[in-house]
Amino acid sequence: MYRGLSVGVVIPAYNEEGFVGDVICEMPAFVDRLYVIDDRSSDGTWEEILEAAREDTHSDASGDSSTSREDTDRLVADGGTSALARRASVGEPIGRVVPIQHRENLGAGGAIKTGYLAALEEDIDATVTVDADGQMDLSHMPRLLDPLAEGEADYAKGNRLLSAEYRAAMPRFRFVGNTILTFLTKTASGYWKTMDPQNGYTAISGDALEAINVEELYEYYGYCNDLLVTLNVHEMRVADVAMPAVYGDEESSIQYSEYIPKVSTMLLRNFLWRLKTKHLVLDFHPLALFYLIGAGLGAAGAVATGLTMITALLSVGIGVSGSSILLLFVASAAFLLFAMVFDMGEHEHLEMQVR
Incomplete structure (x- = not known):
């Protein structure tokens, strides 16, 4: 023992x-x-x-x-x-x-x-x-x-x-x-x-x-x-x-x-x-929504970038402006950052380090 x-x-x-x-x-x-x-x-x-x-x-x-x-x-x-x-x-x-x-x-x-x-x-x-x-x-x-x-x-x-x-x-x-x-x-x-x-x-x-x-x-x-x-x-x-x-x-x-x-x-x-x-079924915490929204905006930005590149190659006069795509990625990063900050604070009491 x-x-x-x-x-x-x-x-x-x-x-x-x-x-x-x-x-x-x-x-x-x-x-x-x-x-x-x-x-x-x-x-x-x-x-x-x-x-x-x-x-x-x-x-x-x-x-x-x-x-x-x-x-x-x-x-x-x-x-x-x-x-x-x-x-x-x-x-x-x-x-x-x-x-x-x-x-x-x-x-x-x-x-x-x-x-x-x-x-x-x-x-x-x-x-x-x-x-x-x-x-x-x-x-x-x-x-x-x-x-x-x-x-x-x-x-x-x-x-x-x-x-x-x-x-x-x-x-x-x-x-x-x-x-x-x-x-x-x-x-x-x-x-x-x-x-x-x-x-x-x-x-x-x-x-x-x-x-x-x-x-x-x-x-x-x-x-x-x-x-x-x-x-x-x-x-x-x-x-x-x-x-x-x-x-x-x-x-x-x-x-x-x-x-x-x-x-x-x-x-x-x-x-x-x-x-x-943990954050939707057992209890609700906004960090789950921040993660999901951030991931969704990032995916939308990736899709918009892909469509714009395809339309440019096909010489079709449609597409999403560069500023709109940038805004999607910036908003995605902001939501994900907020989610991580919430996540860290929510679980800080469960961690310790022994050096």
Whole structure:
């Protein structure tokens, strides 16, 4: 346990032979449960998980764990809940390690979802997500858990952009892509102070997991961006915690030609869902109308520009004047700016930064 909280760690693993064993064995002693999910790896990842679980020297170190035998029996019986059973085979715990094997490859987000379902079954107070490739400094885990233990946040995530030192350690191509996705995620989620949304080093409270619909979470690599939008709609407090990353011999499995269009489309869909659900259906706030009017004026300006160019090419004496088009774009920008200002003010109380 950590400061009175039972702690579970979800470790998604796909072809992480040579890495995942070290992550398991180096896990802090205060961690009560390790949900290690093999996402149908084609190498020796599963065997390494089982071997590391048997070698874990901290398996008996958390004797004050609040995880009961009843919780464990419920977790492994018939594969756990029906939702969990459809996704994975849950093995008997080996010490504090619960080995879980997916029935089919579900991706990183799918593995995180499986781990969250398992943590819900055992009523874990705080669930941390850690990659299996060793990029995350486990000694910093208390920094993620402290905001939850102190009741200041419902969700904490690492942020490699808060510190100049940490930013410098990030490869340039990752920094550029991360910066773009940070802005898109700020707009979609409403957490305007939150940065580095792709950081998978996170901690979520049991109450927050109970509040959101885990089964409906996005399962592709943009799962962390999707989760932020869901948390905002449920008025959850988010802590952005300065955190370094460790870059070593691991190779990213992300295919950016597929990743960028999928995540961008998902963020746009989630943005519209947040406006509808939180600011029109559950409660009304003018920021939704400002966003919609601004987007509409911008689209009208784009259409007018296109028609004017076409008529000019065809030498047809009709079209929209340049001043009218400019006015449309200026009005669009003004409405969108007002919407963002409203958005920032509306959600400022849900954000905090830990440097």
